[in-house]
Amino acid sequence: MRRILNAAVWMSLFTLVFAASPLLAQKSKPAKIKAAAFQVEMIQSDEIKLPAEFQVALYENLVRQLEKKGFSHVYRDGDRNAPSVANLVVLHSTVRGFKAGSEKARQVTTVSGATSITIHCQFTRPDGTSLLDQDVNGKVRFFGGNLRATYDFAKKAANAAQEHFSTTGPE
């Protein structure tokens, strides 16, 4: 009887520890930074040669995905209305790695021909103050054209933005 009681006590202790840890982790999450609007700069690829269609697809998908994540004011590179917006966050993206891959190889072999792209995303204020630096990658392994990697990247980058920024929050 005592054994069973002991086991029950230990079980409840373990449950408490494991259940409480995620709750504690949530508390320690940093507060989201206020971003009334985003301005997406054109993707830079000075060191790595990136085909023009990839550059444009990355940029367009990024704008679209940020809009989908609920950021209603997403300004494009060079938009004259952007500088007047308070709490603007500028997204600079620089290509760090690119593997073109092959759609044909993917379709024929399934295992080879993956397209991958790694981009360094830097979220800053218009004055250059850095808010967040993160490497984000985009991949297409099995199905879809090579440009699908740009969609994958954009989704991940927009998720990172949603995770760290909010339209309502501390400045």
Place this chain on the structure above:
Amino acid sequence: MTSRSTMVVVGVASLFAGLVMPAGNAQQAPGTVKAVQVTGLSGVKDNTKGTLNVGNGQLHFVRGKASSDVTAASIQDVVTGGDSQRAVGGTIGLMSMAAPYGGGRVLSLFRTKIDTLTIKYRDADGGLHGAIFTMPVGTADVIKKELVAQGAHTTAPAEPTPVATSSTSPNKEQKQ
């Protein structure tokens, strides 16, 4: 037995003919080319089929009765490239993936070459946009030349004709 093998040969030959013939029907009226807007054009869904032509200082993408125009003078960069796509695509291409003995994969080996046309342009507020089109091989350079003649800018003014370039060209076969 002989007639059966003849039928097989004829069947295979007609399949190949079917794969090759669409490339021949590529061009329409002079200056107008069939194109697919892959992404980027404002108000147009991705992968929309239509026709592309240049006139009155504008790039027109017409799909059905609707038309999207981009002023040539607002175009900051025009770049052409090469690509290839599955000869048998769409629903049939998707269904063929379920074919036994890797039949669908064999079909993936048959590909048609296409041209890509990428443009970067600015809207009225100065915001940068980009758009990607695919079109039959050999037609992207024609559109590019017309755009440049009507005031568009380009960072790659003298590109070799996509048809003439080999598969080793850096611009070609970046995507397969």
